[in-house]
Amino acid sequence: MDMLKVNRVSAVDAIINEFITQIREGRWVPGDRLPSEAELTKTLGISRASLREATRALVHAGLLSVRQGDGTYVVAVDETAVALNRRVSSSKTTEVLEVRRGLDASAVPLAAARRTEADLTAMRAALDQRKQGADTGDLEAFVEADFQFHMSVARASHNELLADLYESLNVPFRDTLGTAMGQGTDEHEALYTAIEQHDTTQATELALGIIARMESPQSPRSQSPAEKSE
Known part of the structure; x- marks a missing residue:
């Protein structure tokens, strides 16, 4: 035996x-x-x-x-990412946005400097899907496309560690987008244009501005994803 x-x-x-x-x-x-x-x-x-x-x-x-x-x-992909996701998912949404701000502050200027035509194609496709989700009132499609746009920006940094960190936090990042339905279309288009034009300063300002809007006191941003589901 x-x-x-x-x-x-x-x-x-x-x-x-x-x-x-x-x-x-x-x-x-x-x-x-x-x-x-x-x-x-x-x-x-x-x-x-x-x-x-x-x-x-x-x-x-x-x-x-x-x-x-x-x-x-x-x-x-790995157990470490799972543990990190679980930890972040129990955090306040304001804390998640603070982490995202730090990652965007690093990833966005690199993306503006290093982006390729393939990167731009991925961003454009995500933006088009984001707008379609907003126009049709499809919240799930909107959130997925919004995250994929920002994920494509992270990948355009061509820093694998940054992109992996962004990807590992995909669930809590998506949770911060639920009240942003239909918002920020002009900001996202402007961010795309700045990256296309290799304008690192403008791209960074726009990316951080998007997060600042999400942190606005007009939105219920102090709850954790678990609290919002209660």
């Missing part, structure tokens, strides 16, 4: 390590659905019991999420 137990634990560990490798090397990214249980057991030569145990462990770690009747999805 002891040998069987050791073998089973080793199999589970091997599956966990393989899944983490797939995620960290970018073959599976957040939002991807994993292959079916039948496919994974056949491909990896493992038992369903070992696969399910490994999956449970990665769900508990926050890397995977099981959607009943739909499948298993990747939701994070």
Whole structure:
């Protein structure tokens, strides 16, 4: 019995390590659905019991999420990002915005200096989707597009650490956008233009101005995401 137990634990560990490798090397990214249980057991030569145990462990770690009747999805890249997200999600929204201000103050001038045509294309697409979400009253689409615009700006910095930090905070950052529906279209367009024109000073001022507007006392900005859901 002891040998069987050791073998089973080793199999589970091997599956966990393989899944983490797939995620960290970018073959599976957040939002991807994993292959079916039948496919994974056949491909990896493992038992369903070992696969399910490994999956449970990665769900508990926050890397995977099981959607009943739909499948298993990747939701994070590493455990550190998950822990950070959980910590930030319990913070006041004002604190989240302060962190975002610091990241934007670094990322935006770098983006204005280093952006490529591909970066501009990604920003333009996100801005168009943002406007469409606002015009149709689709809050989910608006928030997603707004975040993707700012994420594309972070990526345009071509500083991988900055972009990874921005991405790791995607959930609490999205939570700060819920009351901004339809706001700031002109500001975002101006920010895009400043980055397009390599105007680092103007781009930085505009980015920080967007955050300052979100921190305005006219908006309920002192609550945490958890408090807002009560």
